Amino acid sequence: MDAQIVLFDGFDPLDVVAPYEVLVAGSDAVGGELHVELVSAExxxxxxxxxxxxxxxxxxxxQATGQLDPTKPGFVVVPGALGPIEGDPDDGVDTIPVLLARFGDTAAxxxxxxxxxxxxxxxxxxxxGSLALAMAGLLDGRHANTHHLGVDVLAATGAIPVRARVVDDGDLVTAxxxxSGLDLALHLLNRGYGPRVALAVEAMFDYERRGTVWTNSGRLPQAV
Structure with missing residues (x-):
């Protein structure tokens, strides 16, 4: 199984490094069965x-060491961007929305x-990362989450926002x-290899996953 973490110009480093370290530790815990790599579309x-x-x-x-390969079974992890929230793009300010929209014009x-x-x-x-995909038209009708400042934008793209730290919509998992990249990666390890592997990685990092992972299942709660 492969875990490909996608780099693009303007990526948020913590969005990349947190899941990278967790997934690498998970790979060690399963004898190297999970191959973790930083990739780019180019x-x-x-x-x-x-x-x-x-x-x-x-x-x-x-350093991206490989090219994103959509034929490799496993996980493809897309980070968000880091930059100013406000600013005038006409003045050359690369805001986070600008960086995410620019991602949509790439080969990724x-x-x-x-x-x-x-x-x-x-x-x-x-x-x-979910906004980048949503703005590119890839999350229409899908349950997803993003940074709290971008939830309204996520909804405007046709995605269905869910305010949970990790949202598991089957073959799409967003945080x-x-x-929350830590929690996302631990959830992926739990899905792929089971709770004992995920717990071992939690213990090594002295970190406990936060929040309830949302899935589209179970009873609908009554209003309280």
Missing amino acids: GPRPVTGGASGYPGTRGLVL VPLIREAMANPEITVATVCG GGVT
């Missing part, structure tokens, strides 16, 4: 995190669309704000 290349000139990343660069979108059509792949997102 193939191996250095990828700069955050908006151009944005001080939050100090120009952090991560047709590859992720192909991955979403592959029954052997679960596509997962952290924070604004809320930045640190």
Whole structure:
């Protein structure tokens, strides 16, 4: 099984590094059966995190070592972007919405669309990653979550927002704000390899998953 974490220009580093470390630890816990790799749509290349000139990343660069492959069974993880929330794009300000919209014009979108059509792949997102897919037209009618500041935008794209830290909609798993990448990756390990593996990784990182994972099942609650 493969876990491909997709890098794109302007990515949020914590959206990438948190699930990367958890999934790598999970791979160690299952004897290396899970191959974890940083990829890009363009193939191996250095990828700069955050908006151009944005001080939050100090120009952090991560190396994509492979090309996103929508035929590999496993997980494809899409992070959000990091940059200013407000600003005038006409003045050259790369806000988070601008970065996410720009992602929609890259070669990543047709590859992720192909991955979403592959029954052997679960596509997962952290924070604004779901917005990137929704703005590209990939989440119409799907249950999903994102950073709380982007929920209204998510709804406007045709997705169905669910305010849970991790939303499991079958072959699509989305998570809320930045640190929820930890919970997302632990849930993926639990789905793929069972609770004992997930618990072992929790113990190693001295971290307990937060919140109830939402699934489209069970009784509908009455208003309280």
